[in-house]
Amino acid sequence: MSNKLHPALSASLNILLSLIILLAATWGGIALFYQIPMNMPWLAGVLLAWAALSLFALTHLWRYSRWQGCLIYLALHCTLLLWWNTLTPSNERIWEDDVAQMTSGKVEGDLVTLFNVRNFDWHSETQYTPRWETRQYDLSQLQSVDMLTSHWGMDAIAHVLVSFGFNDGQFVTFSVEIRKKKGQKFSEIAGFFKQYELSILATDERDAVAVRPNVRGEDTFLYRIDMPVDIRRALFLSYIDQANQLIEQPRFYNTVTANCTTMVFSMMQHISGGLPLDSRLLLTGYLPSYIKELDGLTSGFDLTQLRNAGRITERSKHAPLNENYSKIIRQGVPGWSDKN
Template sequence: MAVTGFLGFGGLLVVALVVVSRRPSLDRSWDEDVRVLTSVEVLPDGTRQLGEVRHWTYGPDTVLSKGYSAVTYDPQDVRGLWMYEQELGLGGRIAHTFLVFEFPESYGDKRWLGLSVETRREVGETYSLVRGVLRGFEVTHIWAVEQDLVRRRVEYLDYPLTRYRVSVPVEYVQRIFEQMVDETAALAVTPRWYNTLTTNCTSSLIRYVNDAEPGAIPRHYSSVLTGRADDHLGALGYLDLASAEHVTREWLRQHPVRAEASGA
């Protein structure tokens, strides 16, 4: 029994050493949807030019078109923030979340700008919760129009989403936007590992709100079990749970992603 236990411990130690010794890379054969990194340029007036904002279009189970645009955003123009949640597993305890920043109507079809913190998968790889913890994927920031991020999941992949308005002061949202853009710029130079439990839009949102107002969002298990983040943030008053919208394929047949006329 002692020998068996020692061998088991030795095996775990070898696995741990392999995991720790791995180094993230910018140079792999990436899946097409995560192949392009968003470049960032800070212009003299303080605006941020995002070089590759994705705006793919989708139908049921198919990609209809693929495109990217360079768009300049002024952090001071941010008007609001929204969070989407997609359940992943463990009975809804783990979820993928992404954010959408609201800009004025003058930004046209780039007014609703989304950020999704994702695994940068190689060709042929599929997402795994376990590999997401054990340095199995690099992390990437996908900046895309809201239509892209929503329709990709709901219409193309048939994953329902829940949308919440985030209720924090607009100056916090502006700061969150700036800091996330800065993180994106850093990732284009220095790759990092994705971590299912600690590197996600929910943990970033909590971190940046607490940077602006220390202790505003106390430590809570939902920053790891992100499928419970909506309940926690709602209880603290940061999400409007009563007006949450459940976005499904059927919902999209009856509603636009964003009802501009109502300001929703």
């Protein structure tokens, strides 16, 4: 029995090790594709060389020595990782106009000054009037926190924004953004491979909120968050702290670990703690149901009611440049009333 079992176990181990090598080699090939500064056909040559070396290690594993084959690939992958770790984020690149500046903030008691608040007038995706402003806010007047989710395809995927409202009628929206270099397009896969830097932008609601339904054709929903005053203030200050840190220490965006939801989750976990991990932190379109289960949304309404009443898509389209834009999009949203 043992003589028959040994070859089976040996083959199973070879298959397992081969799968690990194939997965690692695939990761390495994609990393080279996105990061090697070469055009075709030179890039194709590098990728073919990587594939050939990985295949050589696999062949050695099956035909000669399992462990020698593993060591050959391990040496290859370690070399790749040494190069990979030389890729560092930078704030000194030629950026697309909408992320050309980075928001920063200064806090003096209750007075907050935000620099580079984006307030573009969007006429189309490629036509806009750029404006970067300095604005001041009184934290003692901080009244509300809203979460917005904006969908452009699948229900499961959405961009998440957080908007803070003040008693004087001001609103400021924070958005965790990728910093695209001139000519770059966004790709979820590229987001795993150090392709974009990370930015936290403060914007006027008529910019970052309105551009999504009005210009990009996204379906956008607003939910009022039920948040204690001290947590509300701490979250606002945390956004400023994170934005300032990104100016001093740039970071890469990551599709899973450093995106528009996980960054906010990390801030809230630091502030209050005890938040459970959940798949909806990655499937951001379902994030409202996660917050609802934590009793974080306006009480007295089920999620369907909150979603239907909070759909601001059409209201936004009818008030793109209205001075009362923030008030108009909140009409009928649970937790908001004319008195707010």
